[in-house]
Amino acid sequence: MLKLEHISKTYGNKNEKAVDDVSFEVHPGEIFGFVGPNGAGKTTTIKMIVSLLAPNSGKITINGIDNQKDILGAKKQFSYVPDTPELFEKIKGIEYLKFMADVFQVPIAERRERIEKYLDIFEIKNAVNDPIGSFSHGMKQKLALVGALIHDPQVFILDEPMVGLDPKASFELKKIMRDHCARGRSVFFSTHVLDVAEKICDRIAIIKKGKIIEVGTMAEIREKAGSQESLENIFLELTE
Amino acid sequence: MKEIISLTRLFINESLGVSLFFYNQKYNKKAFYKQLFTLIIVPVALIPAFFMYVSVMTATYIGLSMINQSTVFLSIGYILATVLIIVFGVMYILSEFYFSDNMEELIPLPISQRKLIVAKFFSILVFEYIFAGLIFIPILIIYGVGQGMGPLYVLLSVFVFLTIPVLPLSLVTGVIMLIMQSASLKGRKDMLQIVFVFLGIAVIFGVQIWFTSQLGNGDEVDFQLLMNMMLTSNEGFLNVIGYVMPTSFLMAWALNKITLMSVVWVGALLAITFLSGALMVAIGERVYIKSIVSGKMIKKGKQLNSAQRSKALGKKSHRAMAVFTMDLRLLLRTPVYFFNNVSVVIIAPLCVLLSFYFIEIPPEDLQGMQDFFREMPILINYLLIAFFIFFGGTSATTATTFSREGKASWLTRMIPVTASDQIVGRTGVALLIQSLGIVFTIIAIQFFFPLALSTLVLTVILGIMGSLPILLFGLFMDMNRPLLNWDNPQKAIKNNMNVVITLFVGMAYTGLLVGVCGLLGYFVNPFLGYGLFMLISFGISIVFYKVISNRLEVEFLNFES
Numbered sequence: 083m084l085k086l087e088h089i090s091k092t093y094g095n096k097n098e099k100a101v102d103d104v105s106f107e108v109h110p111g112e113i114f115g116f117v118g119p120n121g122a123g124k125t126t127t128i129k130m131i132v133s134l135l136a137p138n139s140g141k142i143t144i145n146g147i148d149n150q151k152d153i154l155g156a157k158k159q160f161s162y163v164p165d166t167p168e169l170f171e172k173i174k175g176i177e178y179l180k181f182m183a184d185v186f187q188v189p190i191a192e193r194r195e196r197i198e199k200y201l202d203i204f205e206i207k208n209a210v211n212d213p214i215g216s217f218s219h220g221m222k223q224k225l226a227l228v229g230a231l232i233h234d235p236q237v238f239i240l241d242e243p244m245v246g247l248d249p250k251a252s253f254e255l256k257k258i259m260r261d262h263c264a265r266g267r268s269v270f271f272s273t274h275v276l277d278v279a280e281k282i283c284d285r286i287a288i289i290k291k292g293k294i295i296e297v298g299t300m301a302e303i304r305e306k307a308g309s310q311e312s313l314e315n316i317f318l319e320l321t322e
Numbered sequence: 323m324k325e326i327i328s329l330t331r332l333f334i335n336e337s338l339g340v341s342l343f344f345y346n347q348k349y350n351k352k353a354f355y356k357q358l359f360t361l362i363i364v365p366v367a368l369i370p371a372f373f374m375y376v377s378v379m380t381a382t383y384i385g386l387s388m389i390n391q392s393t394v395f396l397s398i399g400y401i402l403a404t405v406l407i408i409v410f411g412v413m414y415i416l417s418e419f420y421f422s423d424n425m426e427e428l429i430p431l432p433i434s435q436r437k438l439i440v441a442k443f444f445s446i447l448v449f450e451y452i453f454a455g456l457i458f459i460p461i462l463i464i465y466g467v468g469q470g471m472g473p474l475y476v477l478l479s480v481f482v483f484l485t486i487p488v489l490p491l492s493l494v495t496g497v498i499m500l501i502m503q504s505a506s507l508k509g510r511k512d513m514l515q516i517v518f519v520f521l522g523i524a525v526i527f528g529v530q531i532w533f534t535s536q537l538g539n540g541d542e543v544d545f546q547l548l549m550n551m552m553l554t555s556n557e558g559f560l561n562v563i564g565y566v567m568p569t570s571f572l573m574a575w576a577l578n579k580i581t582l583m584s585v586v587w588v589g590a591l592l593a594i595t596f597l598s599g600a601l602m603v604a605i606g607e608r609v610y611i612k613s614i615v616s617g618k619m620i621k622k623g624k625q626l627n628s629a630q631r632s633k634a635l636g637k638k639s640h641r642a643m644a645v646f647t648m649d650l651r652l653l654l655r656t657p658v659y660f661f662n663n664v665s666v667v668i669i670a671p672l673c674v675l676l677s678f679y680f681i682e683i684p685p686e687d688l689q690g691m692q693d694f695f696r697e698m699p700i701l702i703n704y705l706l707i708a709f710f711i712f713f714g715g716t717s718a719t720t721a722t723t724f725s726r727e728g729k730a731s732w733l734t735r736m737i738p739v740t741a742s743d744q745i746v747g748r749t750g751v752a753l754l755i756q757s758l759g760i761v762f763t764i765i766a767i768q769f770f771f772p773l774a775l776s777t778l779v780l781t782v783i784l785g786i787m788g789s790l791p792i793l794l795f796g797l798f799m800d801m802n803r804p805l806l807n808w809d810n811p812q813k814a815i816k817n818n819m820n821v822v823i824t825l826f827v828g829m830a831y832t833g834l835l836v837g838v839c840g841l842l843g844y845f846v847n848p849f850l851g852y853g854l855f856m857l858i859s860f861g862i863s864i865v866f867y868k869v870i871s872n873r874l875e876v877e878f879l880n881f882e883s
């Protein structure tokens with residue numbers, strides 16, 4: 083569903099790779115966690131997947147489409163919620179949602195149904211006619227989530243999704259992720275909070291200083307580390 | 323005083339981005355060289371214009387001395403400087419006092435309102451002194467040298483120069499503060515506030531000019547009379563100017579001939595200037611902070627029920643339409659954007675209307691002009707075309723279209739919208755604004771100078787076609803070097819070189835195109851001229867369209883690096 087092959091990226095400083103030869107694959111029906119400490123290269127990797135940055139080398143395919151050969155085709159396969167959703171402050175919530183529905187060409191009946199459903203789940207129905215500038219950080223994040231779910235994407239990509247959300251919303255989001263995968267689609271998200279990854283991910287990749295150091299199910303990673311420790315301890319050991 | 327100075331430095335630093343400049347020097351060489359380049363190239367580009375100005379002014383002085391009118395010279399310079407300071411000052415004042423975000427952090431600090439206001443005012447003054455210096459110092463020097471003035475003239479000129487920007491700026495600031503206060507009290511939306519400011523200023527100027535024309539010598543001040551007065555009597559022209567700008571009397575009395583009284587007049591000028599500053603501060607203390615605080619509140623919409631939400635989600639629109647709507651909303655709802663890109667379509671036709679109205683061309687002259695037009699349709703047509711292109715070309719709407727989105731531009735780059743939909747949507751917004759300008763201008767002209775339908779159709783079509791290459795050039799520039807990393811929307815425009823580049827390139831291009839096609843039309847065949855015009859506009863537009871649609875998706879990947 084989502085496949086990265088030998089992806090590398092350097093910012094200004096040529097000696098230091100922000101992302102270094104990263105490869106992994108997310109299968110259909112899978113929740114895939116991308117775990118690593120701050121500054122490990124998670125956001126950079128995600129930006130290359132969602133066509134906000136060009137990799138220096140390597141290949142990314144989304145639902146079989148190479149995102150450097152067919153940028154537009156690849157963009158139709160996913161939706162993306164960044165870590166701090168910067169949205170147009172002067173635009174009303176509902177106008178933003180209509181915009182998203184239009185650019186993804188979601189049919190009328192479906193857009194109405196999905197928006198009603200997710201506005202209810204995230205409890206922002208009453209704010210939806212206000213300018214986004216009046217939203218709190220968490221509300222913006224919720225609106226971005228609703229906007230990303232309008233077109234029921236093949237791959238749902240989220241950067242640190244749990245950070246700004248209240249407990250109820252993050253519970254609901256996890257449920258949405260599971261529903262999404264139950265329908266054969268995939269979820270790919272990054273986190274530095276290990277509990278989250280341990281509880282809901284089918285598989286994870288651990289990234290450290292731009293390099294992937296482990297990929298697999300929780301059990302596989304435990305086995306490799308040869309211990310029954312919690313992921314927390316393994317993670318600390320691995321990323322030391 | 324120390325506090326005021328450090329606040330002033332803070333404001334200047336903020337509006338120029340000095341800190342960012344030095345930060346970039348250390349950490350982001352590429353951005354640093356871009357800024358450095360700008361810093362060098364803009365003044366260099368302006369040097370020829372400055373020399374032209376100085377030589378025109380020298381010629382004016384010589385011309386005036388030949389008809390024994392040299393005393394008018396300083397007054398002309400004074401009025402010129404004052405008018406320009408007001409025109410550009412309105413912009414500075416609005417952005418420093420009302421569009422900058424720094425007040426949110428400063429209001430909670432224990433700094434007196436007066437100091438904040440004075441410091442903001444000073445930070446504007448610094449730029450205006452540079453501006454006034456470029457305009458007025460050459461005038462003072464030309465006159466001083468021409469008249470062989472001594473050291474007292476130099477000393478007094480320095481004082482006069484110091485007063486120049488303060489008086490008009492403090493009056494305009496006071497007026498703007500009052501207008502913004504009443505606008506924000508009534509809970510107006512952002513855009514309406516700006517319209518309000520313009521209307522207010524227009525009304526004040528209108529009343530002023532009307533008052534002057536009433537004061538005139540009993541009968542109407544018409545242009546002919548004005549010319550006659552200027553050529554026959556020394557004081558006549560000065561009086562006319564004086565009514566508009568009373569302080570120009572003081573200046574003229576002080577500097578035209580240096581006597582002991584000169585010192586007194588300069589003293590009076592200083593006193594009036596100081597009073598106007600104090601008046602502005604007093605007004606500011608009453609209304610400024612209050613209106614800032616109430617203006618920062620975002621007005622919430624009413625809650626929608628399910629049916630209303632369904633309706634708001636509307637019918638399915640085309641992607642180009644979605645881009646168009648979003649771009650237009652951002653433009654109309656963000657005051658700085660509205661001010662920079664949209665207001666010109668209201669101001670320019672208003673100027674046309676006002677100048678026609680106040681110049682009051684006598685009927686026989688109007689008849690003469692119309693006859694002239696009948697003989698020289700080409701000249702008028704191209705004039706109109708150039709004016710119409712002006713709306714499209716100079717508002718630089720497309721040149722900041724991505725920059726205006728700032729940090730939220732990730733959305734634009736992430737969504738699956740084709741390059742051609744992006745181009746159509748964004749250029750469409752610029753075309754809409756331009757069309758509004760054209761319509762308003764036609765209405766304004768139609769009152770005084772009825773144009774034939776065929777003329778209108780021809781000039782509107784050519785005007786829009788002629789501006790298309792400039793619009794697409796602007797889009798091309800913004801695609802290649804968008805300014806996204808701003809914290810305050812005014813930087814997306816004020817610090818954006820794309821605006822300046824598009825403006826210069828657009829004006830040069832328009833001049834060339836209109837010139838060549840106009841000459842061809844006049845000397846060879848009108849239709850050949852219009853044909854060439856269409857061909858060139860169409861050709862260049864196609865080229866830019868192709869280039870942008872091939873590059874846009876890839877350039878989106880480079881926006882962040």
Ligand SMILES: Nc1ncnc2c1ncn2[C@@H]1O[C@H](COP(=O)(O)OP(=O)(O)O)[C@@H](O)[C@H]1O
Nearest residue numbers: 093094100118119120121122123124125126127
């Ligand atoms: N725009 C940028 N310019 C230069 N370096 C950057 C930029 N963005 C991120 N980096 C660097 O790249 C590395 C990875 O950052 P990031 O991908 O944001 O990490 P994470 O999301 O895992 O916390 C860090 O060392 C960071 O400093």
Ligand SMILES: [Mg+2]
Nearest residue numbers: 124125126165
């Ligand atoms: Mg990150």
